[in-house]
Amino acid sequence: MKVLLLTDNDQLLRRFRELVGEGDLDLIKSYHFEYAYSWNNQEFREKYKNDDRIFPLKVATNTHELIRKYKVIFSLHCKQFFPEELVKNVRCINVHPGLNPYNRGWFPQVFSIINGLPCGATIHEIDEKLDHGPVICQEEVVIEKWDTSFSAYNKILDAEIRLLRNSLVDILDNKYVAVSKPEGNVNLKRDFDDLCEIDLDNTDTFLNHINKLRALTHGEYSNAFFFDEEGRKIFINIEMTRE
Known part of the structure; x- marks a missing residue:
C-alpha cells in the first residue's frame, strides 16, 4: 500500500525516515512510503534537487492524482491546506505541534506561552477545518518558565516522534479509535x-x-x-x- 508523507520540516523528515527504518517496526515493511514537500519551499527545493526520493507537490492542483495513488497521507508540519475533496476520499493524518483543541493553527507553543493554555503534540484525522478532526493520540508537553518558543518547540518535536513510534502501525492498519474534541481556539x-x-x-x-x-x-x-x-x-x- 502506498503512503505519502508531506512535510516542510527537515528534522522531522529525517526522524520519520529513521523511524520507518527501525527494526522494531518491521510490520511497516509491507507499506511503500513516498515523500514530498510543498512546491513553494525553496529551501527544500534546493537541498533535495538531486534526491529522487522526495519531490515538490502542490496539493490543491494534484488532488485527483493523490486520491488515485495513496491510501494514507501524512501531513507532518506541512504548510498546505488539504482540500475537502481530498480528506473525504483519502485517510489524511495530521501530526500537529499543539494539544488540540487548544491554540490550533500557527505556532501553538508561541500562544501557549502567552495565554497559558496547554501545549503538546496531537495526531488527528484531517477534516475540512484547520488543525481539526478526531484525535487519534496526543501528549501534553510542559512549558517551563525558562522555555522559549524554540526550546518548547523542540520538546514538541520529541513528543511527536514518540507518538508516531507508538501509533504508526495502528494508524497505517486503521486499527485505532479517534475521538472528537471541542472546538477550542484558532490562531492564524x-x-x-x-x-x-x-x-x-x-x-x-x-x-x-x-x-x-x-x-x-x-x-x-x-x-x-x-x-x-x-x-x-x-x-x-x-x-x-x-x-
Missing part, C-alpha cells in the same frame, strides 16, 4: 504577525512582558521588534538560563 498567521511588533508604551506586568519576548524568541529567527526614531526595525531575542 496574522495573529502571530500582530504579536511581533512591540509597543514600547505598553504597560503590563514584567511577567507578561517576559512571556511575550520568550514566546517570540525562536533560535535565529527575527520575530519581536520595535521601531527606532528613524523607522528602522530593532529585533529582540532573549536568553533564558536555568540555574
